[in-house]
Amino acid sequence: MAEEPTIRYQIRHKTSYQYGGRIDLGHNVAVLEPCTDATQEVSSFELQIEPEVCFLSRREDWLGNQAHYFEISESHQSLDVISISEVEKRPPVALAELPSSVLEGITWPACDQDDDLLAPHRLESQACPFRGEPLSGMLLEFGSLPKAEPGQTVFGYAMALTTKMFEEFQYVPSVTTTETTVQALLVDKRGVCQDFAHVMLSVLRQQGIPARYVSGYLETQPPPGQEKLQGADATHAWVEVFDPLSGWVGFDPTNNCPAGPAHLKVAHGRDYFDVQPVRGTVVGSGLSQLAVEVDVIRAKG
């Protein structure tokens, strides 16, 4: 078998806040540094913050993500957080080649090979509840179809669910917010990648399958014959499903595929709120407006 080619990506992710009034003090946490795992390696990472920070620290959080904490104490009316990463990506092993356990009678270990507990990823979380009526029944109904087949494997089920999500849900920006509930999504069936991921996580966890939220980027291709526009890319979200035989594997319900060579992972968590790219509190007045620009560029040569 031939060596799979490694692709070098440069990612530029800019988050801008515009405040209605002057801000005297801001505390923030950014989860923007891509992770290094079996399919990708981060060769450089840089955080540019405007206005200048008076304090910055980096740590590994409880989920294994790289988090940056920073403070801004000079009076400001806007905040720009720009992360610039270089990632070397190898294509992951094809789904068909990965061993997967039969769902019936499966016993989950308490932890996987990375010494992570599975429990947090099998339980309800803030954005991914699955208990209580009518939500519980709605999720059961939505998730039941592909599971009916005997001998169904963990990954087989996850892929079938990915396809069902893709077919029944419509990708429509700006109709949902971070507050939109899974129950509302199951009724409306419209939203963005983050919503797709939350619904799928609720379904999987209700079935007892460990699953986690992944934040990251997806390289997009410009229409044939056109130059790629700056800022055309976006942050992306998908899910990872755990199988005792193969560990965590990514599925992208927004694009009906397993996570592939164009899926660049930043962090994982129980849901969006564990890996929010930039979150902050400010002392001062005025509502804020948020703008995000992302560029994912293949390095030349």
Add this chain to the structure above:
Amino acid sequence: MLQAELLYQPLEGTLDHAFDPSAPDFQSAVSPAWRFLFESLQRNSTDILPVWQNEVSRVSRNRGLAYHDQGFQVDVDAGWQLDAVPWIFGADEWSKLDQGAGQRLRLFEALFRDLYGDQRVLTEKWLPAGIIFGHPLFTPVLIERVRNGLRENGALPLGLGMSAMDVAFRAPGDPVALNDRFDCPFGLGLTVENRSVINRVLPRLFRRNRVRRIAGFFESWFEFLAESAPSKEDGVVLGVLTDEQVEASLADETGFLANYCGLMRLSPADLTVREGRVFLRALQGLVPVDVLWRMTQGAALDPLERAGALQGVGTAGSFEALRRGTIAIASHPGTGVLQSPSIYPFLRRICKELLGEDLIIPSVATWWCGQKEELSHVLENLSTMIIKPALHHKGRPALRGSLLSAAELEDLRQRILAAPHDFVGQVDLDITTVPTFAKHGTLQPEPVAMRMYGFMDREGQPSYLPGGLGRVSVGGKSLFSDQGGGISKDIWVRSDGGKGMDARSHEKQPSIQAIAERQLQAGALAVTPSRTAENLFWTGRYAERCYAVSRFTSRLMNGNTAAFNRSYEAERDHAFDLFQLLNHIFEQESSLPPECSIDDLLEQVFFHPQHGAGLPSNLRAMGFASSQVREEWSLISVRAINACTRPWLKVDGIPKGDGVRETMLEDLELNLTAFLGLNLDNMTRDEGWAMLEAGRRIERALLVLGGMSYLARSDMGSEASLQLAASFLVIFDSSRTYQTRYRSTPKFAHISELLLADERYPRSVMNMFRRIKTCVRMLPDSKPVKKRIYDTLQECKDSLAAVIAHIAEGEDASLELIARDLDALRDQVGQLFDEITVHYFSHSQPNF
């Protein structure tokens, strides 16, 4: 010879701590620990009990701290009642209990470190992970902190802090743990308060029993906190962390503790994180804080690292400070998860695994419904069990199956089936009784439990308060609400007698002075938190405002006696004039028609519970501001404040009837004067006092300026306006001085001279300005800031001088212009207030 059975009979079939009816003779029937109490009752007969109980009520009420029938909010809970009869433990009995409680504390400490560290209890499956990760108070963002703390420093981070255990007895000497509490357990302040009251009511009995004192425990606790400070270079700054706005009962609790221990009471809004370190916003600027005794329940400490919306209370960055080890917080955030009763079924095993010991004090038998067999056991025995929420108890009461109807039981069954992991069933224990008076008015056996308080010191040694919060069961058996009030008891622990007496607490008490001295050495007591300053400032402002409104009100009610020859119409018009004057002073819009009656005015404005210019709302505001800085007041000041506010804030409204309100008003004026006078006499002349004083003087200057601008606008020729001016002088306590000095009917020029210009007259605005200057001088130095405030003050004085000069022009002066100048001056004084707020309270300015 004791004849105890005449005094007291235990219940048939229930074990009692004081008395054993099956004993062969009286001597052995009364347990030794209770002998002195029974002797005392026998000597005096039980008739002495109502006397004791009355004394308890009186002392409690006068202290006005923990017990209250009426707080500053209109809807406060029923509060606690204290039983005059203590619950007495012998030395041996207590020492066994102490040992068992200490083991439980060591166990939970180990469990806490494990859950926020390696999580062996989960990976080894000694405890189902769902119990932990499903708990809303489990704070996984802190997991790494403990891991890193253990790895990098080699030292252990600050652990659980103050912990509590609720314990009941199946038989004397056979304790069972009902609850374990770690997330800022309630009731410690109440416990101290109970002790202070009972000690005063039963001093001889207390001494005869050689009851162990509790001050030593607090001294050790304080030492522990001080030693926990990450850096001890420039002395240690300690604070009690409370929520900014707390329920009255909790405000009492924390205020009392802060007072007792001489610690600053801080709220998350007092704190700010700069460069990964926690600072206190103080009048002096930003002061680094080393240790916080946290009394804010729940997870809301750092809004930055909590899922979901970011609004709300807390100090952003405080978790980062914890991670960096720049601050110690006890109780450590995230301890709430240990309170889950679903841990109980697994605790015996965990104890064996983590400590290598057998559990000494068992937990009450508990079944977690998250497991199949346990679930069916609970469902089968629903009608005899206590059902509790497994994960988080706040706002979700425990249910006693035996008290539920068939329909309610079925409903409960359905709720359990829908979310079994969220419920536990517990045995409803038959528990022991002790003699109790307060419940029935006679000495009766009542089932009891108690809350013990302890902590583990830096060497890993548990230390327990000798005493605790005794509680009388609400409906018999072993169900106790978590806060909710009820009858409480002081707990007495007898020392070994003679030489064996607890040497530390016996000889070194009162040790609280030592605590205060240490704080002083550390410079901590010299720091005034900005919020404290702000609340003192507002207490001063509202006190002045309340005084003015009460003077208005009594003038309105009694004005007729001063001019009894006038018509009812004139009297009513005068009342409306006064009302308009008040509106002008308080910048309120009137919605009442001029033809309304005096009674309408009184009901809809002055006595109205919500009206901004009325008495109740201003008194409520004063009470609230003062309650936020309770530790600043002497006991007698608290009594004065309570006497001012309580009669006016009753749930069922202000009492009515001929003369009742007149008397209330007189009392109010007297009590307000007493309160303000007390502060003049008793308060240290520090920045806090300066703030209270500045608030008063600024408010008074505003009141007088507002009134004068209204007078300038009214036509001073008419009979009605003369009457108004006369009333104005009365309201501002200047009528007599005016009469002595001018011997004339009220004239605007004269009133101005007296109330605006005369710097020596203590009610004049010029005098206010001088006093405000004295206050500003006392504020911490920050040169550019102070200069700006002095400048503004000087501008105010200059403007006032200009107005006075204008008025002195006599006939040529335009009253309309004067009125406008006075209004402008009022704005200038307002600006002075804004500057103080910005620089000393909010710290929103850079370079400070």
